[in-house]
């Protein structure tokens with residue numbers, strides 16, 4: 001009978017050295033009070049192993065918790081059958097037998113399946129439920145999702161590739177947080193939102209997971225001296241030469257997902273995309289070829305994972321101009337589509353240093369036709385009327401609002417805001433040639449005020465204050481919001497003599 005290896009997950013780090021010295025053939029690993037031991041033969045080595053734990057208990061007064069100790073058989077006998085058989089034998093340690101066990105937050109063993117992901121996935125869904133996505137702006141929604149929601153899936157992602165059910169959860173979550181009319185944007189647009197003028201990208205689960213694995217590969221190779229390639233080849237050789245064909249079939253998912261294989265495949269694929277250690281050393285540590293100095297090594301370790309994230313995203317080759325061309329096909333620009341789309345992409349990126357995130361989000365929502373209007377919802381009759389009271393039919397639509405005489409009159413009379421001319425759709429969509437910084441600012445602010453005011457008026461109930469004074473106050477407030485926390489924009493608005501740029505206290509005194 002071949003030796004039967006069996007990993008045992010137990011407790012207490014101090015066991016580690018004793019086990020290693022008493023059983024050199026065993027592989028023991030420990031962190032804090034969690035110990036994992038792999039022994040060659042359960043039949044032969046178990047008594048010695050448990051006598052070590054007994055000895056350790058006598059000298060330290062720290063005992064092994066048998067209830068929490070899990071033995072995972074690496075042979076094909078059913079763990080429940082082993083449990084039942086050993087329960088009747090006196091003198092056998094009454095520990096739990098299972099096809100997998102949890103060690104340091106991750107499930108290990110042939111029967112682990114996707115168990116490591118189940119608890120984080122439940123937590124992910126719970127956190128998703130806790131936020132009012134429909135009330136959040138695009139920028140806030142992305143920030144919250146990255147920080148509080150997606151982060152719960154990242155710990156396990158360091159050592160396991162996300163399974164399909166988690167990727168499906170992620171896709172559903174993205175559609176939910178970026179609410180709006182169907183297909184106003186694709187998840188890919190949000191994962192590259194910075195290229196579309198936004199402040200941050202929506203994190204794509206696969207990217208930080210891959211980056212963490214590349215960091216793990218690098219860190220463990222230099223720190224723990226793991227030779228990943230040799231390990232992977234040895235495992236492949238063992239798998240190819242084993243006589244346990246039954247186990248090979250039953251445990252195929254486990255073999256396929258083993259960490260050395262996953263890490264080496266990822267490393268190979270990344271290298272083919274130009275994501276290599278030598279390039280990272282050059283770009284992160286700024287170091288010349290040769291051994292790294294201590295400072296440069298520390299700098300490299302700190303920045304390697306973030307660099308991998310950026311490099312992996314770049315490798316996706318997202319072209320904002322192509323995407324904008326697809327999304328703006330419905331707008332009738334004066335400029336040729338081949339000119340308008342790259343210009344919009346350039347202007348969106350330029351706006352990053354000119355207006356706050358909320359104004360840029362409104363700009364993108366307008367260009368990508370995200371507005372929830374009756375026309376967008378295909379309502380042809382009934383309420384499909386302009387929120388500013390225009391009487392023309394089917395006027396609850398973006399094309400109308402950008403030309404709406406009601407809004408223009410209010411903007412000019414009450415705010416002295418200068419939206420682009422009604423006939424210049426190209427300017428509204430920042431597709432015009434030669435738009436300077438001030439013009440881009442004015443347009444983005446006008447689009448933000450218009451978008452927020454239309455949303456507000458569309459949702460206002462008959463009981464809400466609909467007076468002109470209230471409407472003026474609301475629009476003024478939106479103008480302030482567009483420039484809030486951005487002193488440079490306030491200065492620019494002040495210079496253009498727009499009342500929204502003035503300090504509220506000063507305005508009150510003048511009125």
Ligand SMILES: [Zn+2]
Pocket residue numbers: 386387388389390395400401404405406407
């Ligand atoms: Zn109108």
